[in-house]
Amino acid sequence: MALSLSSPSGYPYDEDEEMAVFESTAAEHGGPTRPRLPEISVISPGLDTRPSIIEQVTVYGSMLGNCDEGNMERVKVYLRIRPLTETEISRGEEKGCVAVQNEETLLLKAPKESQNMRTAEKGITQSMHKFSFTKILGPKTTQQQFYECTMKKMVKDVLQGENRLLYTYGVTNSGKTYTIQGSGREAGLLPRALASLFRKLQGRLYGAIDLKPVMYQDVKQLDAGEVTAEEIRRNSLLKEVRGNQNSRRGGTTSIWDSGIGGLSSTSNMATLLEDTDSVCLEPDSLSNSKGDDLEEGMQFSIWVSFYEIYNEFLYDLLDASPTLQPRKRVTLRLSDDKQGNPYVKDLTWINVRSAEEAWKILRAGHRNQSFASTVLNQNSSRSHSIFSIRVLHIRPEAHSSPAKHISELTVCDLAGSERCKEQINGERMKEANNINTSLLTLGRCISALRHNQNKMRPPQVVPFRDSKLTRVLQGFFCGRGVSSMVVNINPCASIYDETLQALKFSATATQLVHGPSTKTRVAYILSLLREPAGSGNDSTMMEEEGDESDVEDGDITMLNTEALLQAIDVLKREVQRQREEREVLEANVREQVVSEMMEVINDMQNGFRETLEAQGALIEERYEDKIANIQKHLKKFYSQELKERDQIIENLFATLEKKEDESVPKAVPRGDSEGPRRSQRLMTQTEQGSLQAKLQQCGAELNAKTQGGLRSWKNLRQLRMDLQKLGVDLQSGERACCRNTGGERLRQALAGADETLAKQDQILVELQNSLTLIKADLRRKAETLAQTQLPTSCDDTSATPSSCKKRGCGAIAPGNTENRPPSKRTFFPPLFPMCTPTRKYNSRVVEANITPYSQILRSRQQSPPRSPAPTPRTLRGRY
Numbered sequence: 024m025a026l027s028l029s030s031p032s033g034y035p036y037d038e039d040e041e042m043a044v045f046e047s048t049a050a051e052h053g054g055p056t057r058p059r060l061p062e063i064s065v066i067s068p069g070l071d072t073r074p075s076i077i078e079q080v081t082v083y084g085s086m087l088g089n090c091d092e093g094n095m096e097r098v099k100v101y102l103r104i105r106p107l108t109e110t111e112i113s114r115g116e117e118k119g120c121v122a123v124q125n126e127e128t129l130l131l132k133a134p135k136e137s138q139n140m141r142t143a144e145k146g147i148t149q150s151m152h153k154f155s156f157t158k159i160l161g162p163k164t165t166q167q168q169f170y171e172c173t174m175k176k177m178v179k180d181v182l183q184g185e186n187r188l189l190y191t192y193g194v195t196n197s198g199k200t201y202t203i204q205g206s207g208r209e210a211g212l213l214p215r216a217l218a219s220l221f222r223k224l225q226g227r228l229y230g231a232i233d234l235k236p237v238m239y240q241d242v243k244q245l246d247a248g249e250v251t252a253e254e255i256r257r258n259s260l261l262k263e264v265r266g267n268q269n270s271r272r273g274g275t276t277s278i279w280d281s282g283i284g285g286l287s288s289t290s291n292m293a294t295l296l297e298d299t300d301s302v303c304l305e306p307d308s309l310s311n312s313k314g315d316d317l318e319e320g321m322q323f324s325i326w327v328s329f330y331e332i333y334n335e336f337l338y339d340l341l342d343a344s345p346t347l348q349p350r351k352r353v354t355l356r357l358s359d360d361k362q363g364n365p366y367v368k369d370l371t372w373i374n375v376r377s378a379e380e381a382w383k384i385l386r387a388g389h390r391n392q393s394f395a396s397t398v399l400n401q402n403s404s405r406s407h408s409i410f411s412i413r414v415l416h417i418r419p420e421a422h423s424s425p426a427k428h429i430s431e432l433t434v435c436d437l438a439g440s441e442r443c444k445e446q447i448n449g450e451r452m453k454e455a456n457n458i459n460t461s462l463l464t465l466g467r468c469i470s471a472l473r474h475n476q477n478k479m480r481p482p483q484v485v486p487f488r489d490s491k492l493t494r495v496l497q498g499f500f501c502g503r504g505v506s507s508m509v510v511n512i513n514p515c516a517s518i519y520d521e522t523l524q525a526l527k528f529s530a531t532a533t534q535l536v537h538g539p540s541t542k543t544r545v546a547y548i549l550s551l552l553r554e555p556a557g558s559g560n561d562s563t564m565m566e567e568e569g570d571e572s573d574v575e576d577g578d579i580t581m582l583n584t585e586a587l588l589q590a591i592d593v594l595k596r597e598v599q600r601q602r603e604e605r606e607v608l609e610a611n612v613r614e615q616v617v618s619e620m621m622e623v624i625n626d627m628q629n630g631f632r633e634t635l636e637a638q639g640a641l642i643e644e645r646y647e648d649k650i651a652n653i654q655k656h657l658k659k660f661y662s663q664e665l666k667e668r669d670q671i672i673e674n675l676f677a678t679l680e681k682k683e684d685e686s687v688p689k690a691v692p693r694g695d696s697e698g699p700r701r702s703q704r705l706m707t708q709t710e711q712g713s714l715q716a717k718l719q720q721c722g723a724e725l726n727a728k729t730q731g732g733l734r735s736w737k738n739l740r741q742l743r744m745d746l747q748k749l750g751v752d753l754q755s756g757e758r759a760c761c762r763n764t765g766g767e768r769l770r771q772a773l774a775g776a777d778e779t780l781a782k783q784d785q786i787l788v789e790l791q792n793s794l795t796l797i798k799a800d801l802r803r804k805a806e807t808l809a810q811t812q813l814p815t816s817c818d819d820t821s822a823t824p825s826s827c828k829k830r831g832c833g834a835i836a837p838g839n840t841e842n843r844p845p846s847k848r849t850f851f852p853p854l855f856p857m858c859t860p861t862r863k864y865n866s867r868v869v870e871a872n873i874t875p876y877s878q879i880l881r882s883r884q885q886s887p888p889r890s891p892a893p894t895p896r897t898l899r900g901r902y
């Protein structure tokens with residue numbers, strides 16, 4: 024079986040490393056057709072012959088370029104594998120999934136029933152994972168061995184004035200609390216550290232003063248060098264916790280009344296302390312630990328605090344209740360000091376003078392901590408607990424000068440990550456949620472810090488503010504100190520998947536390097552002091568710094584005021600220089616950006632112009648098509664219309680001719696003295712009636728057709744208006760396109776269309792005129808008919824005057840229009856209201872206005888030849 028133990032490229036670029044870290048998870052989204060994965064995922068960088076991360080960051084990072092590489096150490100990550108408990112052994116738990124290959128390398132093999140194995144079988148991820156750590160400590164490692172490996176050096180560093188953080192991370196029930204505090208007689212890291220600290224400080228404790236507990240901000244003031252040792256001695260700036268706590272507790276006695284500080288054991292607190300286990304340290308653990316390397320003449324004062332973060336709230340674990348009555352716990356707030364560093368406000372700090380005192384305080388606080396029984400752990404921590412030891416470095420002889428320094432050792436026992444679904448209790452579920460969220464935030468912060476180490480990438484915001492835990496630890500990740508991580512794992516196969524996740528998290532932490540420490544900054548200031556004012560740049564400074572690395576151990580408190588003021592001046596000049604550099608850089612960048620933007624804008628302008636032209640052409644084309652279409656339809660429409668009218672007129676003429684033909688023989692001229700016989704006259708009257716009815720019908724038809732013609736006229740007008748509108752649209756489109764090319768053509772087309780319309784109008788007018796003529800002709804015919812009817816009735820001389828009178832023809836006097844026969848009344852005008860009489864028509868009307876007597880006379884003469892009426896054909900020829 025071929026095992027791939029390092030990344031394929033063999034060189035740990037940042038991307039490479041991240042790929043390695045997230046290889047297993049990133050692959051989860053892949054399908055079965057993905058290329059075959061290597062059988063082992065390597066979940067940590069820096070293995071084998073790879074260059075160290077320091078080299079890598081030096082290549083890329085300007086941050087490292089400004090610092091001494093020697094100070095840039097990688098975060099130490101220790102792995103502790105706990106042995107199986109008796110319960111687990113009796114349950115028959117498997118532990119073969121965890122294999123230690125050597126002191127630094129761990130191999131995880133997914134057990135059959137694990138989720139990881141299921142995904143590995145589908146080819147999505149690997150079933151084996153390899154991790155590397157600073158050091159791996161197996162199940163047989165004793166507490167003492169673990170202490171020596173991890174914390175011994177840290178205690179020494181703290182006494183040297185450094186800040187150190189150690190935190191444990193792991194799945195629930197993996198042994199974190201056991202590692203920090205210990206169990207029974209197996210003291211953990213913290214009691215051992217306290218014992219070691221006090222051992223080293225033997226005879227160096229600043230014990231002459233009976234310090235009252237102080238608030239954190241007072242300690243910060245000390246840190247800032249604002250008070251002298253003498254002031255501490257006089258307790259002038261130390262605020263009694265009692266005073267503050269009285270206000271919070273309504274004047275009850277505080278933890279201090281029990282005299283922890285002085286160990287007077289009279290109150291309930293003292294009773295509480297009596298129950299605690301005593302520290303059991305191996306005799307050899309403190310051997311050789313006398314602080315000979317401590318600075319000459321320096322004295323120390325030790326202060327401790329203990330608090331927990333439970334469900335994202337901070338609680339003071341040393342805020343002991345004076346009574347046994349349960350009460351609501353007071354939450355603490357996080358604030359920022361003048362420098363923007365977060366600190367826990369109103370936190371109790373206790374001055375301790377022996378390891379035993381400190382241990383007892385730790386145990387007392389531990390009792391206040393939130394524990395609960397869960398599925399996996401009978402006594403599971405439900406909160407992150409943070410125990411801090413502050414060491415005040417005091418020069419007793421320096422009464423007037425601020426010769427103080429504070430260093431800190433913080434030990435954080437993180438709550439264990441766990442599966443929320445395994446919690447049946449609502450409260451436990453909420454706790455698990457909060458724990459997981461804060462651990463996730465911690466992971467995100469570490470990833471962001473890791474990302475920001477590479478200065479070639481755009482920096483990410485580190486989400487310290489997303490959880491209380493990351494906020495209180497922020498300083499240790501930002502150069503205030505050095506952090507170390509202990510990863511605890513339980514080798515049981517049943518929690519393999521959770522263990523794998525915890526180890527992946529730690530793999531990211533192993534890639535972190537620490538920022539420049541406080542001491543580096545001191546060295547930098549010292550180097551600036553040695554620089555001739557205002558000269559040199561970063562590189563020269565760093566070179567000199569490198570030459571005199573021994574100055575690194577120097578303490579800034581050793582400098583006198585003048586030197587520090589000088590340093591401030593130098594730093595100010597340096598800031599000014601860098602500001603100017605930045606301004607020049609900014610101006611260059613702006614110029615570059617502006618020129619690039621102009622290019623982009625020009626490109627955009629050209630693009631828009633082209634689009635506009637293309638659209639203009641498109642619109643022109645579209646309107647040309649529309650106009651052609653409209654012309655075509657108009658032509659078709661009018662030719663159709665004309666055809667129909669021709670047909671109508673032809674029919675009308677045909678009908679008229681027919682009627683004329685029918686009516687002529689009936690109006691036979693009466694050449695003899697006797698008129699037609701009565702029967703003949705009656706018949707003629709009947710025929711005339713029917714003829715009149717037909718004529719009326721013809722008139723009605725003509726009227727309807729005329730109305731239809733008028734409607735068409737209206738349609739035509741509407742079309743014309745549409746056309747005009749189209750023309751206007753076209754003009755506006757043309758203007759928008761800023762071009763004048765196709766518009767003229769369109770206008771011409773429109774003008775042509777208008778002309779056609781005008782012609783059509785003309786034709787229509789002519790048609791109307793023709794119709795009027797026809798109507799007049801018809802009217803004339805009707806009158807002729809009426810006249811023929813009149814003599815018939817009046818020629819009846821045999822009729823009695825009375826009968827003649829009855830018919831209204833005997834007593835008609837000329838000019839008596841009232842008694843005129845009904846034939847005089849015209850029936851066409853109502854039929855053709857729109858008609859206007861022509862001259863020809865008028866002449867015929869005049870002709871029609873002949874008196875009845877003249878008509879009678881004319882009817883007795885031979886009938887004149889028929890006036891040449893316009894035939895349909897001649898009419899048709901007119902249009």
Ligand SMILES: Nc1ncnc2c1ncn2[C@@H]1O[C@H](COP(=O)(O)OP(=O)(O)OP(=O)(O)O)[C@@H](O)[C@H]1O
Nearest residue numbers: 105195196197198199200201206400403404438439
């Ligand atoms: N190195 C060890 N040797 C022997 N026993 C151990 C070791 N580590 C842990 N244990 C035991 O394992 C059990 C669980 O340990 P512990 O309570 O410290 O886990 P934890 O990680 O703190 O859990 P939680 O996160 O739930 O608080 C305890 O009974 C403890 O005594």
